[in-house]
Amino acid sequence: MNLEGLRVMGIDPGLTRCGLSVVQAGRGRAVLPVAVGVVRTPSGDDLALRLLRLSRAVGEWMDEYRPDVVAVERVFERGNVSTVMHTAHAVGVLILAAAERGVPVHMYTPSEVKKAVSGNGRADKKQMTAMITRILGLSEPPKPADAADALALAVCHCWRAPMLFRQRAGLIDGRVSAAKRRTPSPDNHDRSFPS
Amino acid sequence: MNLEGLRVMGIDPGLTRCGLSVVQAGRGRAVLPVAVGVVRTPSGDDLALRLLRLSRAVGEWMDEYRPDVVAVERVFERGNVSTVMHTAHAVGVLILAAAERGVPVHMYTPSEVKKAVSGNGRADKKQMTAMITRILGLSEPPKPADAADALALAVCHCWRAPMLFRQRAGLIDGRVSAAKRRTPSPDNHDRSFPS
Numbered sequence: 001m002n003l004e005g006l007r008v009m010g011i012d013p014g015l016t017r018c019g020l021s022v023v024q025a026g027r028g029r030a031v032l033p034v035a036v037g038v039v040r041t042p043s044g045d046d047l048a049l050r051l052l053r054l055s056r057a058v059g060e061w062m063d064e065y066r067p068d069v070v071a072v073e074r075v076f077e078r079g080n081v082s083t084v085m086h087t088a089h090a091v092g093v094l095i096l097a098a099a100e101r102g103v104p105v106h107m108y109t110p111s112e113v114k115k116a117v118s119g120n121g122r123a124d125k126k127q128m129t130a131m132i133t134r135i136l137g138l139s140e141p142p143k144p145a146d147a148a149d150a151l152a153l154a155v156c157h158c159w160r161a162p163m164l165f166r167q168r169a170g171l172i173d174g175r176v177s178a179a180k181r182r183t184p185s186p187d188n189h190d191r192s193f194p195s
Numbered sequence: 196m197n198l199e200g201l202r203v204m205g206i207d208p209g210l211t212r213c214g215l216s217v218v219q220a221g222r223g224r225a226v227l228p229v230a231v232g233v234v235r236t237p238s239g240d241d242l243a244l245r246l247l248r249l250s251r252a253v254g255e256w257m258d259e260y261r262p263d264v265v266a267v268e269r270v271f272e273r274g275n276v277s278t279v280m281h282t283a284h285a286v287g288v289l290i291l292a293a294a295e296r297g298v299p300v301h302m303y304t305p306s307e308v309k310k311a312v313s314g315n316g317r318a319d320k321k322q323m324t325a326m327i328t329r330i331l332g333l334s335e336p337p338k339p340a341d342a343a344d345a346l347a348l349a350v351c352h353c354w355r356a357p358m359l360f361r362q363r364a365g366l367i368d369g370r371v372s373a374a375k376r377r378t379p380s381p382d383n384h385d386r387s388f389p390s
Contacts, residue, residue: 047302048294055291075280085270085283092287096250099243107242 003161007034009067009103010154011058011094012146013075015050015086016043018094019146020058022065023136023154031158033136035065036147047089055093062101070098071157073149074107106164108156113149116156128152198356202229204262204298205349206253206289207341208270210245210281211238213289214341215253217260218331218349226353228331230260231342242281250288257296265293266352268344269302303351308344311351323347 003025012019022034039057041050062070072094075087098105111121118131129148133141135155142148198220207214217229234252236245257265267289270282293300306316313326324343328336330350337343 048290048300051287051291052294055295076276081271088280088283089287089290092246092284093291095243095284096246096288096291099247100250105243 008154010150012149019150021150205345207344214345216345
């Protein structure tokens with residue numbers, strides 16, 4: 001399967017800071033950076049106004065960069081209750097912006113992103129930033145952290161998408177699918193760094 | 196302060212079932228039913244598609260009934276993780292629909308709604324349904340539970356809005372506000388049933 005040219009938007013969701021990125025799949029495992037940024041909404045503002053601002057900002061990004069797919073970080077119930085709920089409200093608005101434009105959405109957990117990008121599901125921020133800088137051939141590390149996370153989500157989707165397609169294709173023939181599951185994973189190259 | 200004619204939309208948020216209601220404040224503490232219903236999205240469908248359907252359905256309600264204000268139940272982190280997150284995503288989409296139409300949003304906890312409507316913050320579903328049926332002069336209890344909850348949210352806002360206005364007015368003069376806080380609450384009538 002050839003993903004060359006696939007445009008992926010990565011979103012690290014948040015209401016105070018929401019990381020946005022756009023990358024494009026190149027040949028093999030190459031990924032090219034297109035855009036990266038952070039949308040901020042003041043924490044003192046009304047929740048409805050903040051969601052409206054976020055919706056409009058991400059909508060403008062989608063209309064400008066026309067991604068083929070959006071990768072969003074999956075939110076869990078941990079940390080400050082109010083922050084988690086605000087982030088979950090933001091995720092609803094972000095997914096809706098994609099759905100309104102007919103752009104499919106994939107969600108990844110933080111450990112899935114870390115594993116796909118660095119090979120280690122427990123990589124720290126420093127390691128992740130170093131990997132993203134190297135993978136995308138950036139002259140300096142992306143800042144702030146939300147921007148780096150958004151890039152990592154987009155790279156994660158570029159590298160995992162072929163595997164998702166293969167998994168779905170495998171489901172067409174149950175026996176083949178079962179046989180594949182019994183075979184030791186041949187997918188290690190999906191988590192290694194391109195040479 | 197006269198709220199007569201104020202149109203309030205109550206929303207009991209959810210993705211599988213979302214209760215919607217519209218009521219209109221009458222004279223004194225009278226509240227008149229305008230509409231009630233439930234929006235459902237199939238739990239097997241794609242999350243993005245479900246949020247899109249909910250957004251469109253609630254948008255149609257808002258465009259048809261033109262509420263002056265929306266009252267939404269505040270979601271907490273409890274119960275099934277996946278359900279809580281889905282509901283929180285739905286809340287983001289619901290608040291956005293109001294914000295896009297310039298309609299202010301108020302959020303109430305379940306116990307605030309119960310206390311405002313029945314005088315008891317721990318009233319059960321049966322008691323709440325009986326109160327709502329009586330307050331709105333309905334010929335039979337509203338069904339399903341999500342519809343009754345949406346009506347209770349709207350009634351709660353009708354009865355609490357005057358108190359919210361007084362509280363804000365009190366904040367204009369710090370001394371008056373402080374004096375009011377020391378006085379035993381004269382607001383019991385806000386939680387009693389209209390005679």
